[in-house]
Amino acid sequence: xxxxxxxxxxxxxxxxxxxxxxxxxxxxxxxxxxxxxxxxxxxxxxxxxxxxxxxxxxxxxxxxxxxxxxxxxxxxxxxxxxxxxxxxxxxxxxxxxxxxxxxxxxxxxxxxxxxxxxxxxxxxxxxxxxxxxxxxxxxxxxxxxxxxxxxxxxxxxxxxxxxxxxxxxxxxxxxxxxxxxxxxxx
Numbered sequence: 001x002x003x004x005x006x007x008x009x010x011x012x013x014x015x016x017x018x019x020x021x022x023x024x025x026x027x028x029x030x031x032x033x034x035x036x037x038x039x040x041x042x043x044x045x046x047x048x049x050x051x052x053x054x055x056x057x058x059x060x061x062x063x064x065x066x067x068x069x070x071x072x073x074x075x076x077x078x079x080x081x082x083x084x085x086x087x088x089x090x091x092x093x094x095x096x097x098x099x100x101x102x103x104x105x106x107x108x109x110x111x112x113x114x115x116x117x118x119x120x121x122x123x124x125x126x127x128x129x130x131x132x133x134x135x136x137x138x139x140x141x142x143x144x145x146x147x148x149x150x151x152x153x154x155x156x157x158x159x160x161x162x163x164x165x166x167x168x169x170x171x172x173x174x175x176x177x178x179x180x181x182x183x184x185x186x
Contacts (some may be wrong), residue, residue, distance in 0.1 A: 010108050011099030014116060022181065023100040023174055027093040028136060028167040031086050044081035051075040098165045100178060105141065107163060117163055121182040129175040137171025139178070140164040 007024040015021060033041075055071040092111045099106035105119040119141055131137035141163045168174060 007097045007099070010097040011101075011106055014106065014108070015101060016103070019104075020102045021099060022102060023098075023177055025098050025165070025168050025174070027096055027098075027165070028169075029090070029094055031090050032093075032167065033086075040081065040085075044078060048075070048078035048082045051078040093166070096166075098168065100174065100181070102181070105178070107165070119163065121178060127175075127178065129171055131171055135170050135172065136167055137175075138164050138166045139168070139171060139175050 004025060007026045008021065011021055011024045051071065051074040055068070055075050058067045058071050092109070095110040097106075097108040099108075103120075105121055105124075107117040109115045109117075124141055126141065126143040128140045128143075129137055130140070143162075165171070165174065
């Protein structure tokens with residue numbers, strides 16, 4: 001089964017009577033660098049370098065177990081920031097499915113359990129699109145300020161704290177489908 005067929009199957013399982021699937025898809029698969037990595041990668045590289053330096057220094061000096069343990073914790077955290085978050089993000093996207101029906105917008109995530117988010121498009125206060133060259137993009141269904149504490153999700157997991165169809169192909173056509181389906185016609 002290809003990615004689109006898998007998404008159609010996952011979304012199809014939760015559709016109610018009389019509900020029709022208009023679109024189903026998945027985020028881009030595999031490791032992916034994003035705009036936030038322009039800051040995160042250099043920061044995590046320096047953090048990791050410092051952690052390695054301090055652990056090697058402690059070992060060379062014959063430090064007691066506590067500084068070695070503390071340094072090991074910092075080393076593990078820095079390795080997560082450097083590479084682990086990219087792997088977790090790829091795993092999260094591999095287990096995420098998106099759908100648009102004639103009644104709702106659907107996001108299914110299977111990373112830690114089974115989570116279904118649905119949105120009534122008629123009550124959405126925010127709908128925006130961010131496109132990349134080539135037609136890939138992200139459609140967001142909520143807005144957030146930079147000072148909102150949910151932004152820590154971006155740092156730890158690499159995921160946006162907002163409900164969105166992240167890194168989908170043909171984002172403009174899906175965005176226009178959503179607009180066309182639920183925008184009142186004059």
